[in-house]
Structure formats: C-alpha cells, structure tokens
Amino acid sequence: xxxxxxxxxxxxxxxxxxKAIAELFAAEGAKVVVSDLRVDAAQTVVATIEASxxxxxxxxxxxxxxxxxxxLIDTTVATYGTVDILINNAGIMDNFVPAGDLTDELxxxxxxxxxxxxxxxxxxxxPLFTEKKSGxxxxxxxxxxxxxxxxxxxxxxxxxxxVGLTKNIGFQYADLGIRCNAIAPGGVKTNISATINEPxxxxxxxxxxxxxxxxxxxxxxxxxxxxxxxxxxxxxxxxGTVVTADAGWTAY
Numbered sequence: 001x002x003x004x005x006x007x008x009x010x011x012x013x014x015x016x017x018x019k020a021i022a023e024l025f026a027a028e029g030a031k032v033v034v035s036d037l038r039v040d041a042a043q044t045v046v047a048t049i050e051a052s053x054x055x056x057x058x059x060x061x062x063x064x065x066x067x068x069x070x071x072l073i074d075t076t077v078a079t080y081g082t083v084d085i086l087i088n089n090a091g092i093m094d095n096f097v098p099a100g101d102l103t104d105e106l107x108x109x110x111x112x113x114x115x116x117x118x119x120x121x122x123x124x125x126x127p128l129f130t131e132k133k134s135g136x137x138x139x140x141x142x143x144x145x146x147x148x149x150x151x152x153x154x155x156x157x158x159x160x161x162x163v164g165l166t167k168n169i170g171f172q173y174a175d176l177g178i179r180c181n182a183i184a185p186g187g188v189k190t191n192i193s194a195t196i197n198e199p200x201x202x203x204x205x206x207x208x209x210x211x212x213x214x215x216x217x218x219x220x221x222x223x224x225x226x227x228x229x230x231x232x233x234x235x236x237x238x239x240g241t242v243v244t245a246d247a248g249w250t251a252y
Contacts, residue, residue: 002232004029007080009072011063011121012090014041016190017140020220021087021227026054028228030085033076035061063090063117064109073124082132083125085231088118088162089140092195094155096203107154114158119165122180126173133177138230139166140223141182143246149210152203163242170240179239181230186246188218215247 008025012018014036026032026049034049036042039060049056059075061068076083091114097106118139129135144150145159162182169180226245229235244250 001029002228002234003085006030006084006231007033007076007082008085008087008231009033009035009076009083009121009125010087010089011035011061011072011117013087014038014045016192017185017188017220017223017227018087018089019045020224021089022056023049023052023054024221024224024228025085025087025231026056027052028232031080032056033072033080034058035072036090037062063088063121064112066120069117069120069124073121073128077128083128084134085136085138086121086125087138087140087227087231088121090117091140091142091192092155093192094152095196095199096207097152097154097200098203098206099153101200101203102153110154111158111161114155115161115165118162122165122169126178129178130173130176135178136231137166137169137178137180138227139180139182140227141166141184141242143184143186143244143250145182146184146242146244147210147250149206151207152200166242167240174239179230179235181235181238181240182242183223183226183230184242184244184246184250185223186218186244186249187214187216188220188223190220213252214249218245218247 008030013022013034034042042058046056061072142159145163166182
C-alpha cells in the first residue's frame with residue numbers, strides 16, 4: 001500500500017493508461033479523483049474502484065478550459081482536503097499532419113490539451129504543494145516527446161514542450177519538497193488512436209518508417225506501474241527527468 005492516505009488526481013482517466021493508473025493507485029491506498037471529459041465513463045471507473053474496496057470520485061473536466069481545471073482541483077480539495085499527487089495523462093493525437101499542412105486550429109487544439117492543460121493543472125496545485133512542502137507531479141509525455149517523427153508536427157512539439165516543462169518544474173521546485181517527472185510511453189494499447197480520424201498520407205508514411213523497429217506494443221497496466229513508482233516514495237530521489245517505457249524502441 002505505497003500510497004496510503006494520499007489524494008491523487010488523474011486526468012484522462014476514463015480509459016487506457018489513465019484508467020489503469022487510477023485503478024492501481026486506488027489499490028495502493030490512494031483516494032483517487034477520476035477526471036475525464038466523459039464523466040459517465042469516469043464514473044464506471046469509480047464503480048470498479050469502489051467494488052474493490054477503494055475510494056474514488058469522478059469529476060468531468062476539459063483540461064483545455066481554465067474554469068474546468070479550477071473546478072477539478074477545488075472540488076478535490078473540498079472532498080478530500082488536499083491534493084498530493086497529480087497525474088497529467090489527458091492527451092490527443094494530431095492525424096500525423098506534417099508542418100507544411102498544419103493549420104493554426106490543429107496546432108492550437110493539440111497544444112491546448114497536451115501542453116497548456118498540464119501547465120494549468122500544475123499551476124493550480126503548486127500553491128497547495130508549496131504550502132505543505134510536499135507534492136508529486138507525473139506528466140505523461142511520449143516517445144514522441146523525445147524523437148522527431150513518432151507523430152505529426154503539432155503532437156511532437158507539444159510533447160517536447162511537456163518534457164521541457166517537466167524538467168523546469170522539477171528543478172525549480174525541488175527545494176520545496178516537490179517532485180515532477182514524466183513518462184515517455186512508446187506504443188501502448190489505448191483509445192488515443194480514436195483521435196486519429198483523417199491521417200495525413202505523407203505524415204503517416206514518415207511516422208510508419210520507424211514502426212518496424214518497435215519491439216512490441218505495451219499494456220496500459222505497464223505504464224501504470226511506472227507512474228506508481230514515480231508517485232511513491234520509492235522514487236524520492238527521482239526528479240526532473242523522463243522515464244522511457246517503450247520496450248527499447250527509442251534505444252535504436
């Protein structure tokens with residue numbers, strides 16, 4: 001029970017990696033806030049957690065909206081008294097659109113969810129963390145945040161930005177008892193592919209060029225175990241870094 005007594009907020013937690021993280025954290029003793037755009041699906045995750053003896057609530061939130069982020073954290077504090085762990089998992093893909101075909105609308109939408117969303121949730125919890133000199137942030141980045149062509153230009157840039165944000169926060173707030181790390185998953189079996197509806201032929205062909213090197217696709221539960229390590233005291237000396245979980249794909 002590595003998270004006994006902790007309060008954890010997980011965004012994008014109605015399915016995939018977020019769902020696996022929420023369920024594992026609850027099994028490890030945390031009170032979990034299951035946040036997602038799809039509140040009905042989030043409530044289903046809560047029901048699963050409660051059926052196993054855990055504690056959780058569902059909160060509808062679009063991390064691209066400041067008012068939703070405010071409500072998410074305020075409701076968490078009103079319910080559980082504080083926040084100890086923040087998992088920024090919500091994200092979308094970009095249809096593999098290359099720079100030459102990018103629209104402002106696509107760029108801004110991808111950044112709003114993948115980068116600005118985590119910034120807003122972090123900004124909201126930092127006063128809580130700094131006051132008690134304790135807190136953990138785990139951002140779900142991507143192998144696309146480390147490599148140049150695992151997705152389109154917007155997604156790649158947005159996840160590189162998450163990596164930079166992670167390192168900045170990790171160092172700047174280290175003396176205040178706050179840790180901030182990121183996970184860079186490779187290919188994982190989640191429903192994020194549902195956000196790919198009209199793949200750009202040129203961009204997709206360049207992305208697929210490296211797919212043959214991927215040893216295997218991961219399971220959401222494998223990423224959840226990495227998140228648990230980073231969120232727990234087992235990772236007390238791990239800060240401002242990115243843990244790659246991709247079966248060795250980016251090692252080539």
